[in-house]
Amino acid sequence: MYLRKVARIKDGKQHQYWALMESHRTIRGPRQRMVAYLGEMDTAGRLGIQAAAGQGRPQPDLFTSTEPAWVEVDSRRVRTERLRSFGGFWLGLELLQRIGLSEYLQDHLPRGQADVAWAEMAQILVLFRFCHPSSELQIAEALYAQSALPDLLGVPAEKVNDDRLYRALDELLPHKEALEGHLKERLGTLFGLRYDVLLYDITSTYFEGLAERNPQAQRGYSRDKRGDCKQVCIGLVVSREGIPLGYEVFEGNRSDVKTVQEMVAKIEARYGQAERIWVLDRGMVSQENMVWLSSRQYIVGTARSVLKEFATELTDEGWEVIREGLEVKRCVRGEEVYIICRSTERAGKEMGIYRRFMERIEAGLLKIQHSCSIGRVKSVGVVERRIGHLLGKNQRAARFYTVQVTTGTDGKVQMTWTKNTEQLQWSESTAGYYVLRTNIKEWSASELWSAYIQLTQAEAAFRIQKSDLQLRPVWHQKEERVAAHILVCFLSYVLWKAMGYLCKKAGLGDEPRKVIDEISRISLTDVVLPTRQGTELRLQCITQPDEHQRILLQRLGLTLPSRLMRRLNL
Numbered sequence: 207m208y209l210r211k212v213a214r215i216k217d218g219k220q221h222q223y224w225a226l227m228e229s230h231r232t233i234r235g236p237r238q239r240m241v242a243y244l245g246e247m248d249t250a251g252r253l254g255i256q257a258a259a260g261q262g263r264p265q266p267d268l269f270t271s272t273e274p275a276w277v278e279v280d281s282r283r284v285r286t287e288r289l290r291s292f293g294g295f296w297l298g299l300e301l302l303q304r305i306g307l308s309e310y311l312q313d314h315l316p317r318g319q320a321d322v323a324w325a326e327m328a329q330i331l332v333l334f335r336f337c338h339p340s341s342e343l344q345i346a347e348a349l350y351a352q353s354a355l356p357d358l359l360g361v362p363a364e365k366v367n368d369d370r371l372y373r374a375l376d377e378l379l380p381h382k383e384a385l386e387g388h389l390k391e392r393l394g395t396l397f398g399l400r401y402d403v404l405l406y407d408i409t410s411t412y413f414e415g416l417a418e419r420n421p422q423a424q425r426g427y428s429r430d431k432r433g434d435c436k437q438v439c440i441g442l443v444v445s446r447e448g449i450p451l452g453y454e455v456f457e458g459n460r461s462d463v464k465t466v467q468e469m470v471a472k473i474e475a476r477y478g479q480a481e482r483i484w485v486l487d488r489g490m491v492s493q494e495n496m497v498w499l500s501s502r503q504y505i506v507g508t509a510r511s512v513l514k515e516f517a518t519e520l521t522d523e524g525w526e527v528i529r530e531g532l533e534v535k536r537c538v539r540g541e542e543v544y545i546i547c548r549s550t551e552r553a554g555k556e557m558g559i560y561r562r563f564m565e566r567i568e569a570g571l572l573k574i575q576h577s578c579s580i581g582r583v584k585s586v587g588v589v590e591r592r593i594g595h596l597l598g599k600n601q602r603a604a605r606f607y608t609v610q611v612t613t614g615t616d617g618k619v620q621m622t623w624t625k626n627t628e629q630l631q632w633s634e635s636t637a638g639y640y641v642l643r644t645n646i647k648e649w650s651a652s653e654l655w656s657a658y659i660q661l662t663q664a665e666a667a668f669r670i671q672k673s674d675l676q677l678r679p680v681w682h683q684k685e686e687r688v689a690a691h692i693l694v695c696f697l698s699y700v701l702w703k704a705m706g707y708l709c710k711k712a713g714l715g716d717e718p719r720k721v722i723d724e725i726s727r728i729s730l731t732d733v734v735l736p737t738r739q740g741t742e743l744r745l746q747c748i749t750q751p752d753e754h755q756r757i758l759l760q761r762l763g764l765t766l767p768s769r770l771m772r773r774l775n776l
Contacts, residue, residue, distance in 0.1 A: 278738035293728030294337035327374035335698035339676035342371040375690035407664035424458035448663035553638025563603035
């Protein structure tokens with residue numbers, strides 16, 4: 207730390223001012239940065255500042271104060287300025303460093319000739335997706351300057367613009383597979399994870415706009431109920447704890463069963479095939495996939511129609527109780543094991559769904575029947591189309607009804623309908639039942655069921671990415687930018703899961719949403735202290751956590767800094 211004389215021309219005269227400077231090293235060599243602008247000072251004031259700065263001592267870090275310990279302050283003019291969001295970004299940066307992602311980006315993303323390193327820009331994208339999901343344009347125009355990231359990362363607000371953020375996406379995307387491998391090893395070591403059970407599921411996310419420059423953007427089955435929009439499908443593989451191993455982006459019209467072989471092959475090529483058990487939902491099961499998976503270990507769901515093959519086993523004894531209201535039974539058929547499961551809770555839910563759809567169908571049929579009786583509808587084709595539309599909207603209960611449309615002797619259209627009692631009785635008696643299929647014979651029925659039910663971890667991953675991290679909708683139009691946007695969401699979800707593990711270890715549950723929200727309320731502000739000598743000291747102070755926040759930080763083993771020293775890394 208040292209004082210530097212700064213000359214200024216004012217009203218044609220030269221004036222001497224003083225600034226407190228600091229030397230620091232950067233990738234491009236040693237640089238000097240201004241710590242505080244001190245203005246005009248007499249000899250006594252300069253000596254005091256020099257003594258407080260402690261020339262010759264080691265350089266302080268980001269959270270070390272360099273301002274004089276004792277000064278005379280005009281209390282009437284003390285003020286605060288520039289309130290910024292601090293807690294969430296500070297927490298995200300701590301997580302980036304713990305999982306080694308910050309260091310990895312610094313080592314592998316090219317520096318190039320840009321004013322700001324691409325690693326810093328990539329961290330900005332990930333941290334905003336974690337703390338305050340927004341578009342790149344919104345980050346550049348307002349949100350970045352309102353956050354504490356300029357102080358934490360040392361990248362000034364004027365250096366962050368939408369073009370630089372978009373280019374950072376382009377620089378980050380080529381490292382996708384390497385990042386997945388790095389995070390798999392790092393998180394496995396950090397949290398003691400095993401990757402023996404791999405859960406695979408798929409979802410979709412839709413576009414705003416036509417996405418004409420993206421061949422993957424197609425219309426297909428939308429999990430977001432947005433069939434009017436183009437979309438892409440995302441296949442995600444997670445461990446039994448929900449830690450993501452990798453993902454792939456598929457065309458929006460690709461069916462689930464057509465992604466299984468490609469996804470499994472890519473993961474095995476990357477991490478090996480040995481000691482992997484694949485868990486798949488019933489929507490991904492086909493005869494072709496089962497033949498292909500036969501050389502691997504698997505646990506998959508089955509179609510509801512498979513229950514008819516086990517009609518006799520449904521009423522026999524030999525059920526194993528997993529918990530109250532949930533029982534399983536093991537059946538061996540050839541080289542495979544089938545696990546029949548029955549759940550009281552699921553039965554009530556399914557019957558509620560059936561009743562709701564049946565009420566809609568019957569109300570609609572009565573309405574159509576009334577229209578026919580009064581002669582309002584004169585065409586059999588029109589009635590059949592109305593019935594088809596009604597049953598199509600309520601497919602879950604459509605098989606319970608048989609409808610006939612004819613023309614009567616009086617020329618009026620006549621419609622009659624009956625309930626398929628056999629179908630209805632079978633559905634009622636098997637409500638809450640489902641069957642799992644596996645080639646693992648060494649595990650018990652309860653162990654196989656427990657492994658399969660972990661698919662909820664993949665579903666939770668999609669739910670968090672779509673709601674908390676706002677994966678949808680996608681505003682980018684280019685294929686590469688869309689892929690990079692999904693990569694940023696993937697990296698942010700890794701931070702989310704890392705925070706979940708810290709919470710679990712601290713006895714705060716494994717859902718970090720509330721903890722992140724609480725810590726995000728901590729702010730950073732500038733406290734301006736006018737001194738007796740006429741200069742102003744500007745201190746960057748962090749608001750003191752309340753009692754609840756202090757307890758959370760203590761349980762998590764995190765120490766919140768009381769002060770922040772401004773730095774610029776250019």
